[in-house]
Amino acid sequence: MADKVTSGTFTGVDVYRNLLRHTVSIRSRGKLVAWSNDVTVTDVMFRVQPAGIARIRRQGQREVIAFARGNATAHPGPVAIPEGAVRVYFNPFEHDAFVLADGTPVRSADLLIVASPHGSWVVNPR
DSSP states (O other), X not given: OOOOOSSEEEEEEEEEEETTTTEEEEEETTEEEEEESEXXXXXXXXXXXXXXXXXXXXXXXXXXXXXXXXXXXXXXXXOOOOTTOEEEEOOTTTOSSOEETTSOBOOEEEEEEEETTTEEEEESOO
């Protein structure tokens, strides 16, 4: 298992919120490579596994079925939220995709900021 890091850059990785550790996990090729409290991801594609959503809804137990894929940077301290950034979240009991606060589905974005445990924001969501 990976050691927790406070900073570093990772290319082509999956990033997801770890609900048990209250951190952000960074995974590369299916293996956990790092944890951090504050992570930015560029060239973001949001991925959700439909079979996982059905399983979670049926069993009522959460698991990693949704993540952001892109180039991640783990930061040693808090990350400033850029002006114009909007909140984004995923809740498998409410939606089938990552959504903005108004419920608009999001498939990609230029930038994702994940500040555990405070939330996630995107810049230029699409």
